[in-house]
Amino acid sequence: MxxxxxxxxxxxxxxxxxxxxxxxxxxxxxxxxxxxxxxxxxxxxxxxxxxxxxxxxxxxxxxxxxxxxxxxxxPTRRDIDKNLILGSAMFGVGWGLSGYCPGPGLTALTNNPVEGVYFIAALIAGSAIFHFQNHRNNS
Structure with a gap:
């Protein structure tokens, strides 16, 4: 269910x-x-x-x-730290430059494949950089 x-x-x-x-x-x-x-x-x-x-x-x-x-x-966290501010700013700049956020960005693969591929590639690259940076800082 x-x-x-x-x-x-x-x-x-x-x-x-x-x-x-x-x-x-x-x-x-x-x-x-x-x-x-x-x-x-x-x-x-x-x-x-x-x-x-x-x-x-x-x-x-x-x-x-x-x-x-x-x-x-x-969520129980209520603090505002630099990661939240930086991540929010990056999301906003990316949304403002491309017109896509992650959910609608996936639809670009069918609506506008050329833009969609670039957007999804940038999304994956950004996620990988975050994962690498976060893993390095927590080690």
Whole structure:
């Protein structure tokens, strides 16, 4: 049952990305271009995401455990460190330059294969650099 729910959740998320055009880098870059030809349509997408997230927290606060797990897995760290700031900045710069974040970036492999291959290669390279750097620092 867990695998079915996970699949359906991913499918719903992917459909939401496609319907909202978050998979179209032109729309995303238009949203990020505040001083140019700004496209405010993604404000509604973000509003919907925040609303769903808030409903999730209300449900979590009212239930002692989730339906399909033994306990809630909620992040407990509240500190803001240099890794969080650096990672967030890198994500934002990458999103702003390419118009893709990891989920929609995978769809580029079918929608725009040339860009998709470059994006996925950069994603893998960045992940490998992080893994190498993190492993080196923890050794």
């Amino acid at each position: 867990y695998a079915v729910i996970t699949f359906l959740t991913g499918l719903l998320f992917g459909l939401g990305l496609a319907i909202s055009e978050m998979t179209n880098p032109t729309v995303v870059l238009g949203f990020l271009d505040l001083f140019g030809d700004w496209n405010p349509s993604l404000v509604f997408v973000m509003g919907g995401a925040v609303t769903v997230g808030m409903i999730g927290y209300v449900i979590r606060n009212r239930r002692s455990k989730p339906w399909l797990a033994d306990k809630w897995y909620v």
